[in-house]
Amino acid sequence: MSFNAVKGHERQIDVLRQSMKSGRVAHAYLFAGLEGIGKRLVAQSFAQAINCRKKPDEGCGQCPSCLKIAQQIHPDCLCLEPEDGSIKIDQIRELQSRMAYYPFEGKRKVIIVNDAEKMTPQAGNCLLKSLEEPPPDTVFVLITQELRALLSTIVSRCQIIRFLPLPPHLIQHTIEERFGRREGMTDVLISLSGGSLGRACMMMEGDFLLERAKLFDRVTRLSDESISATLSLAGELASMKDEAEKKLELLKTWYHDLMVCKRRGLQERVVNADLIEKIEEESSRFTLKDLLAKWRVVRDAQYLLRRNVNTQVAMEQMLIALTGQRG
Ligand SMILES: [Zn+2]
Numbered sequence: 200m201s202f203n204a205v206k207g208h209e210r211q212i213d214v215l216r217q218s219m220k221s222g223r224v225a226h227a228y229l230f231a232g233l234e235g236i237g238k239r240l241v242a243q244s245f246a247q248a249i250n251c252r253k254k255p256d257e258g259c260g261q262c263p264s265c266l267k268i269a270q271q272i273h274p275d276c277l278c279l280e281p282e283d284g285s286i287k288i289d290q291i292r293e294l295q296s297r298m299a300y301y302p303f304e305g306k307r308k309v310i311i312v313n314d315a316e317k318m319t320p321q322a323g324n325c326l327l328k329s330l331e332e333p334p335p336d337t338v339f340v341l342i343t344q345e346l347r348a349l350l351s352t353i354v355s356r357c358q359i360i361r362f363l364p365l366p367p368h369l370i371q372h373t374i375e376e377r378f379g380r381r382e383g384m385t386d387v388l389i390s391l392s393g394g395s396l397g398r399a400c401m402m403m404e405g406d407f408l409l410e411r412a413k414l415f416d417r418v419t420r421l422s423d424e425s426i427s428a429t430l431s432l433a434g435e436l437a438s439m440k441d442e443a444e445k446k447l448e449l450l451k452t453w454y455h456d457l458m459v460c461k462r463r464g465l466q467e468r469v470v471n472a473d474l475i476e477k478i479e480e481e482s483s484r485f486t487l488k489d490l491l492a493k494w495r496v497v498r499d500a501q502y503l504l505r506r507n508v509n510t511q512v513a514m515e516q517m518l519i520a521l522t523g524q525r526g
Contacts, residue, residue, distance in 0.1 A: 200269055201251075201258035202244045205237055206373055206396060207365045214360060215245050219256040224249070224307070225358040226333035229315075231346045232362030235397020241362075242311045242340040243268060246276045249338065250305035264305060275305035281317040284440060284510075288321040295325070298334050308337045315341040316348035316505055323350045330356040345505045364394020378403045390470045391452060401445075412474060414446060415453045419481060422522040429522060433514035443510060447501040447517075454494035457482040461490070496520045 202212050211230075218224045228245075230238040247258035247265045250273070258265055267273035279286060279294055294310065302308050312318070318326065330339065330353060341357060343349060367389050373396055374385065387408065392399035401407070421429050436443045452470040459465045460482035469475060482490070500517035504510060 200240065200244060201247055201254075201260035201265065202241075203257075204260065205240055205244055207369055208237060208241060208362055211360050211362055212241060212244075215241070215248070216256060219248060224338055226337070227330050227339040227341065227357040229341045229343065229346070229349075229354060229357035229359045230362060231343050231359060233364055233393065233395050234344045235392075235395035235399075235401070236362050236365055237396060238342045238362050239311070239313055242309075242342060243276075245338075245340065246273075246309035246311065249307050249309060250275065267304075273305065274303040275308045276311070277308070278311040278313060280313050284317065286312070286314070286318040286322050288319065288325050291318070291322045291325040295329055298329065298337060302336055306336070308334075310337060310339045312339065312341045315343045315353075316345040318349075320350070323353055327352055327356070345502070348502070348506050365396055366394070370394070370396055370399050374399050374403060387471065387473050390472065391449070393448075393452075398445075398448075408473070411449050411471070414449060415471075415474070415477070418450065418453070418518070418521065421518060426519075429518045430515060433511060433518050436514045437511040440510065443514065444501055444504050447497050447504070450497045451494060451501070453478075454490055454497060457485065458487060458490045458494065461487045493521055 202216070205212065215228075230242060232238055244258055247260065247268045248254075248256055250264045250268065251258045251262055252264065253259040253262045260266075260269070264273065268276045271278060277294060277297060279290055282290065298308060298310065312326070327350065333339070339357070341349075341353070346354065346359075370389050370392055371385060374388070377400065381403075388399055388402045391402060391411075417432055421432065436446055439446065456469045456471050456474075456478045459468045460478055466475075469478060471478065485493075496517055500513050503513045
């Protein structure tokens with residue numbers, strides 16, 4: 200992999216290329232944008248471009264340095280990920296002790312912090328110290344899908360590069376290339392992916408569309424069922440951890456569609472177009488205001504999950520608010 204292999208994001212990559220060519224690589228970048236659109240791949244390709252001797256500022260993808268970075272075994276390219284849902288202060292401290300050494304093999308150390316919004320406040324403040332006094336020859340790349348959840352002091356130390364959703368034709372082309380064309384599936388999936396290639400690929404696996412319809416069905420039926428059914432679904436969602444957030448993303452498309460159905464002439468914007476009959480039926484039961492309130496409930500719950508709160512409590516509160524039950 201190198202810049203050439205990344206789908207889309209030409210402008211963002213160009214900014215990075217120019218910074219290398221002009222010798223003005225920043226100490227810290229913040230890659231912000233939707234999950235699954237390729238931020239991490241660009242970060243890795245950037246690390247390769249910085250350290251590649253065969254094709255400087257571009258990365259060849261084949262030399263020992265590029266290969267080690269791709270396999271995540273390069274001693275100068277460190278990547279931090281959440282552990283059990285959060286990035287903790289001990290992880291940052293360990294990173295800092297490894298940063299104290301000069302680059303072993305490469306030109307610069309590249310530190311990639313994935314899902315940076317999952318840093319605990321203590322971890323964030325600890326990292327801030329490194330951003331305030333950046334070690335020489337070190338480049339930080341923080342990756343986030345929730346810019347608002349990061350400490351403002353961290354954000355202000357970074358050059359922000361915003362990644363936009365990928366255009367539908369690019370997603371279509373890529374998933375057809377990888378999975379072949381599947382009749383009746385591609386359009387709904389492209390629409391559901393919201394411009395995220397990672398999400399589109401994930402949806403191609405298993406019985407995604409069926410599971411999605413079941414989820415909408417269960418949430419819809421909750422208002423006629425007892426509180427124990429609500430708590431049980433909350434428990435199921437909470438036990439999924441990272442998957443829970445994806446389920447909420449789906450649930451947002453459901454309420455989006457119910458709202459869109461309220462407005463004449465907007466039907467073609469329905470995301471779950473294969474479920475149009477159910478959507479029309481359910482939509483007629485609520486006012487636009489109610490539906491907007493429900494969509495917001497899901498969005499807020501999603502935000503809480505990204506902030507690393509108690510997932511069970513967040514799911515219970517969300518479902519209770521959606522069904523109008525009392526907790
Ligand atoms: Zn190379």
